[in-house]
Amino acid sequence: MPDQKGSADPRPPAASSIGLLEPQKDARPAAGANLLFLREEEIRLAQDLLFFAYRDFTNAADVILEELGLGRAHHRALHFIGRNPGITVSDLLAILRITKQSLARVLTVLMEEGYVAQTQGRADRRQRLLTLTQTGQALERRLFERQRERLLGAYREAGGVAVDGFRRVMRGIMDESARDYLDQHDPAETRARRA
Template sequence: MPDTPDTKAAGEARPVGAGRQLLFLREEELRLAQDLLFFGYRDFTAGPDAILAELGMGRAHHRVLHFVGRRPGITVGELLAILGITKQSLGRVLTPLVEEGYVTQTPGRNDRRQRLLTLTEKGEALERRLFERQREWVMQAYREAGPVAVEGFRRVMRGLMGPEARAQLDRAAPPDPRSGPSHPKPRSAA
């Protein structure tokens, strides 16, 4: 895959062969993906952000509520690994959540150094409120796009994730043991 010699003033120079045309398309494909991800992610988070702002919180609080809600009893260390931030950064968000009664810390029964994190009822209520807001938005997009598109969306997003994130996702999202494995695609499909 060479260095795409000449794709400057796109759309100007009429491409000569199919090679150029293909290169141009791939270029425009990625530009489109960049736009879609920027705008899409921004608007995807806009709803919860508005609710959180009223409570003096931010996106980081939502992430904690989300992942603690998904895996009640998660340890601080596991949460840090999932979020990929430092404990100082987590602390500034987690401590207030505990103090204001959204999250409880209970010492682990095997290892009493651990603080197992769980949502309180208050925390569950807030998480659910944020969840519902986002649900409407996403479900609307899913309905418009259709089930085939949704499946494609999931496959591409999964592909955009790094290997570690993929592993964490599988751990965080038990793929419902009643159905068979969904898409154990290896990432060696060049």
């Protein structure tokens, strides 16, 4: 039980810099609009949210990974190969934003253990297209199920409108290139519904 601030609380001027940037004379009466005045505290809360949600979300799959002697890096590779069957090594590198050598180590293990297979590119034979094997798909699914439980619970509690908001904000946080990537996976069908 954290008891912080229990005793001698050296906390400096707490709500010190409230009005962030412009005091923003929010004239809009729209519902929820008052939530939008972005004081510092609101942003700091979001930092916390990202940290905890990501921490616990990734953690959900760790038990399984540990059994198999794999790490999160392997999970990430499995996830993106599974979602992009036939992806090239360089495309995968661009998604993960790690170096070729870091990826190589991970891929080597995944191929040795029979989770991932390579096939030579047809158009460009220099390419090694990555896919999940049956085993790989099965593992990815186990990992997925764990994380799915969490998201399902969160989605249920929050409701559909909240989920939509969640998506919008998350998209806004990431780089434009990441949004572009997502749009390839989330094409017309879903985007249409969003409009």
